[in-house]
Amino acid sequence: MSEKVAAQLRMRLITGEAQGRDLDVECRYESADPFAVHLDFGAEEGAVWVVARDLLAAGLRGPVGEGDVHIEPxxxxxxxxxxxxxxxxxxxLNAPARPLARFLRATGRAVPVGSESCRIDWDRCISDLLSA
Structure with missing residues (x-):
């Protein structure tokens, strides 16, 4: 059975030097997809971003990321x-660090960091790839 962790975070979308607007973002984690965190911006924004859990955690400590996602304290x-x-x-986005850290600690209780690959059904993944 998949364990789920969720938290609602108020993030600020920075739209200009002194402008921005607050967004309620639902952070979701499921043990069935142990490497990923879903950032759901809700129906109004119509976007869900999938970000690596370890990238979010590393971004609390220092600048990280390449490609489409960059995180920095x-x-x-x-x-x-x-x-x-x-x-x-x-x-x-400007996100509060403490609530984000609490959410990530909760995901670590669901799936300890370093044990993610043990949660993946590799046989099913291979079967799905071969049948595609």
Whole structure:
């Protein structure tokens, strides 16, 4: 049975130098997909981003990422900047570090870091690939 962890985080979408708007983002984790965290921006925004759990955790400590996702703690450590790049540009989010860290600790209780690959049904993955 898949264990699920979820948390609602208020993030700020930075849209300009002194502008932005708050977004309620649902962070979801399922032990059946142990490497991934889903950031659901809700029906109004119509977007769900899938981000590596270890990338989010590393971003609490220092700048990380390449490609479409970059994460970096603020100078005070109270917030984390998350940059999500897509075809229409880059969304820069300011997320509270402590609630994000609490969520990630909860995911670690569901699936300890380093044990993720033990949760994947490799036979089913291979079967699905061969039947595609």
């Amino acid at each position: 603020s100078g005070t450590g109270e917030h984390v900047f998350i940059a999500l790049g897509g075809l229409s540009g880059v969304a820069l």
